[in-house]
């Protein structure tokens with residue numbers, strides 16, 4: 221029976237393309253892997269986690285759902301020791317950790333689809349992805365318990381140019397129905413951080429100019 225996923229995880233799993241091989245990295249409860257099995261999204265699924273507790277938890281859930289023969293569980297840091305898969309889901313971790321995991325496995329550049337849901341620092345994740353030659357081909361925004369989460373789908377393209385605003389919302393994300401609300405939230409946070417730093421005198425001229433330019437770029441997007 222299909223488990224009822226929360227809005228955040230449901231938005232994540234809906235971005236998984238039909239493929240041969242899928243990794244659910246940082247699987248914890250294993251719900252992403254179980255959903256992908258139930259919906260026949262991938263033939264072979266690897267559910268991995270760095271910690272024994274969550275992996276044990278995932279194994280129990282996977283067994284109860286009857287997918288033990290289809291989902292392989294692996295105790296590992298990120299994608300270490302995992303061979304190339306067609307799609308990688310990394311949800312529920314900080315943006316910096318998500319990028320670190322991707323960058324440590326060269327095969328993520330080999331036609332692999334990345335479905336990423338950072339809990340924090342999404343701007344660092346986006347910027348690092350662009351700099352490393354990944355393009356964001358889809359971005360969506362979902363509410364859960366008063367928070368707004370972004371789901372970033374990326375693939376290696378070799379293209380590294382990006383506009384200033386794309387650090388905070390990808391070009392693909394601009395057409396999402398919740399984009400305006402997402403930009404407004406980002407703007408409120410950036411303005412608050414900028415004013416606090418300016419008041420405390422902890423911002424140098426260069427950073428001041430950059431932050432102001434970023435805020436102006438985002439304001440322009442809101443007016444469109």
Ligand SMILES: C[S@@+](CC[C@H](N)C(=O)[O-])C[C@H]1O[C@@H](n2cnc3c(N)ncnc32)[C@H](O)[C@@H]1O
Pocket residue numbers: 229245246247248249268269270271274296297298299310311312313317321
């Ligand atoms: C908050 S849970 C998210 C679980 C699930 N992906 C979700 O979005 O609901 C984060 C999981 O990532 C695992 N984790 C953290 N760092 C990791 C790493 N470097 N490699 C693999 N798993 C990691 C944690 O052990 C934990 O189970």
